[in-house]
Amino acid sequence: MKISRRGFLGAAGTGTLGGVISLFGVPKSVKAAEIPEIKTVQTTESTTICPFCGVGCGLIVSAREGKVINIEGDPDHPINEGSLCSKGMALYQLAVNERRLNKVKYRAPGSPEWEEKSWDWALTEIAKRVKKTRDATFVAKEDGKIVNRTNGIACLGGAALDNEECYLYSKFARSLGVTYLEHQARI
Numbered sequence: 001m002k003i004s005r006r007g008f009l010g011a012a013g014t015g016t017l018g019g020v021i022s023l024f025g026v027p028k029s030v031k032a033a034e035i036p037e038i039k040t041v042q043t044t045e046s047t048t049i050c051p052f053c054g055v056g057c058g059l060i061v062s063a064r065e066g067k068v069i070n071i072e073g074d075p076d077h078p079i080n081e082g083s084l085c086s087k088g089m090a091l092y093q094l095a096v097n098e099r100r101l102n103k104v105k106y107r108a109p110g111s112p113e114w115e116e117k118s119w120d121w122a123l124t125e126i127a128k129r130v131k132k133t134r135d136a137t138f139v140a141k142e143d144g145k146i147v148n149r150t151n152g153i154a155c156l157g158g159a160a161l162d163n164e165e166c167y168l169y170s171k172f173a174r175s176l177g178v179t180y181l182e183h184q185a186r187i
Ligand code: SF4
Pocket: 050, 051, 052, 053, 054, 055, 056, 057, 080, 083, 084, 085, 086, 087, 088, 089
């Protein structure tokens, strides 16, 4: 009997183990207790994109009570059709890792110490520095021609950005006058 991945998960999540057994035609001699529980049972699935490279493989992230339980390739995604390279397969370790930093760390110029800061502080500081650099390096005219450019800032997009984010990011950079605008996938 042919069954899709989603059909299988639906049966495992909502049906009884007996239902799953009959679905696959497992011999009656196999006891339900001998069948290991599928780890994605009773999880919420969300689709997303792998953040590592410009291929943009699709993923399914399964979470239970706000915690990531499993990450795997999305078989319905037209780019990877469920497959992942070794980096994509290791994504779970990126999400669930006690060594992952999830607070802002800041080291002031000349200081040997890292300080913990809030996200609000970091975003305000970045905005202040972008404005200061842009104001200091903006060139309105060159050789009598309007150029409106900022050579003091460069912007680099990454594969973790989706199409719409790349569009907004490049529009934002152009509005500052940035000419050094690149994407990770082109380098
Ligand atoms: S799974 Fe591998 S090939 Fe696909 S986007 Fe991630 S890093 Fe790139």
